[in-house]
Amino acid sequence: MDRIKEYIVQHKDQILADIRYIVEAESPSNNKKLTDACGRRIQDLFRRYFNYQAAEIVEEKYGNHLRFEYGTGKETILLLSHFDTVWNKGDLIFKVEENKVYGPGVLDMKGGLIQAIWAIKALVDLEIPLNKRIVFLCTSDEEVGSPSSKHVIEMEAKISNYALVMEPPVVGSGALKTGRKGSSRYFIDIKGKAAHAGNNHKDGISAIKEAAEQIVFLESLTDYKKGTTINVGSVKGGGKLNVVPDTATIGINIRVKTNEEQKRIDRIVKSLAPHQEGLTLKVRGGMNRPPMNRNKEGAKLFKLARKVARDLDMDLKEAYVGGGSDGNLTANMGVPTLDGLGAVGKGIHAKNEHILINEIPNRTALLCKLIGSL
Known part of the structure; x- marks a missing residue:
């Protein structure tokens, strides 16, 4: 031996x-x-x-x-x-x-x-x-x-x-x-407008609804042929069920094969815009580890x-x-x-x-x- x-x-x-x-x-x-x-x-x-x-x-x-x-x-x-x-x-x-x-x-x-x-x-x-x-x-x-x-x-x-x-x-x-x-990590903080869900629903702007729309878009960027995956791994938001939620945060993990692809996805995430007036988005994080x-x-x-x-x-x-x-x-x-x-x-x-x-x-x-x- x-x-x-x-x-x-x-x-x-x-x-x-x-x-x-x-x-x-x-x-x-x-x-x-x-x-x-x-x-x-x-x-x-x-x-x-x-x-x-x-x-x-x-x-x-x-x-x-x-x-x-x-x-x-x-x-x-x-x-x-x-x-x-x-x-x-x-x-x-x-x-x-x-x-x-x-x-x-x-x-x-x-x-x-x-x-x-x-x-x-x-x-x-x-x-x-x-x-x-x-x-x-x-x-x-x-x-x-x-x-x-x-x-x-x-x-x-x-x-x-x-x-x-x-x-x-x-x-x-x-x-x-x-x-x-390579990997990237982001958190997106969404700020909407709270309102009573029964009496004044139309006055509210749902941060959770915005989060859902952003999630669908982000996950659609996954491309297995390129080796790019986007995973929304955490979702937080809202509170009481009778209140239009005015806050939400989603956490995202991204994996890519090339530096170019990592930079491309980074630009997309950092340029995200809300789907409705009255909402604000704040993107935290970025490219974490290169390929x-x-x-x-x-x-x-x-x-x-x-x-x-x-x-x-x-x-x-x-x-x-x-x-x-x-x-x-x-x-x-x-x-x-x-x-x-x-x-x-x-x-x-x-x-x-x-x-x-x-x-x-x-x-x-x-x-x-x-x-x-x-």
């Missing part, structure tokens, strides 16, 4: 214990108190295994980010992982059933974060030479579009030679992700990963996916980026979210050997 994989197998129970340690520290993106508490547990692991205090990047609204650094060299490998989750406190519980580990964020992406820590630990403990510097960013707001960590990631990307992302691989195939759609398109350098990086995988008797594949990640940011800055290097499992953003225990040695060893081969 490969000595790195053998090391991981020998420490599998400890790895699982570490996964439990941070999964049970629930960390919803919009709850700074809980997310910071999870960050402190990650910090505890850095101190325990490396005697190292990661730099803390303090944020006011979201959880604080952590920056871990290891090794020396002229070139830099940037590891990206987030520890915020889409789950509110108490939505899911940690549990182990046969080969599966369940819990909030265990797949997306706390399992991958712990695997990355152990990949670095294997390099240290096995005294594997490394001629590059590793910068490991653990961020707290990826699930809401990385509003506070985006500039941190981009600053690191400017001085990095490679970016490896700990998001999970493609479900089923285990493929790494060499391409992703991550496969390029020559990214292809070389995948080719190396595939070669490393063969040493572990793995047949590694690549894929283009619709979901976005922080890898979109680094790839757009010209940094060779490889995504999907995290834990294997199923149920991202679903109540059956889980990882597979038997895949932990393979994927952790793959990451470790890839880092050592760069």
Whole structure:
């Protein structure tokens, strides 16, 4: 057996214990108190295994980010992982059933974060030479579009030679992700005019009716041939049933394959006009992550990963996916980026979210050997 994989197998129970340690520290993106508490547990692991205090990047609204650094060299490998989750406190519980580990964020992406820590630990403990510097960013707001960590990631990307992302691989195939759609997020606030629904209905201007018309138009922009999807994922408005509603807000998520298409849709959304006089529309948000398109350098990086995988008797594949990640940011800055290097499992953003225990040695060893081969 490969000595790195053998090391991981020998420490599998400890790895699982570490996964439990941070999964049970629930960390919803919009709850700074809980997310910071999870960050402190990650910090505890850095101190325990490396005697190292990661730099803390303090944020006011979201959880604080952590920056871990290891090794020396002229070139830099940037590891990206987030520890915020889409789950509110108490939505899911940690549990182990046969080969599966369940819990909030265990797949997306706390399992991958712990695997990355152990990949670095294997390099240290096995005294594997490394001629590059590793910068490991653990961020707290990826699930809401990385509003506070985006500039941190981009600053690191400017001085990095490679970016490896700990998001999970493609479900089923285990493929790494060499391409992703770009994403945009918008909220449209609609202001109408309230009136009594029985006595003065004609005097009112319904914000909800306007929202419905805007939704129909926006959803009509979906074009599967182009790879463009528009999803109105939230609708809020009104209140009492006997009042013509004067407020409404809709939230929109947009995915595209090209920068040109992202800009085109952005112009359309930002130029929306009301269908009736007396209404006002306010558009918030914009383009969030550019498309991550496969390029020559990214292809070389995948080719190396595939070669490393063969040493572990793995047949590694690549894929283009619709979901976005922080890898979109680094790839757009010209940094060779490889995504999907995290834990294997199923149920991202679903109540059956889980990882597979038997895949932990393979994927952790793959990451470790890839880092050592760069």
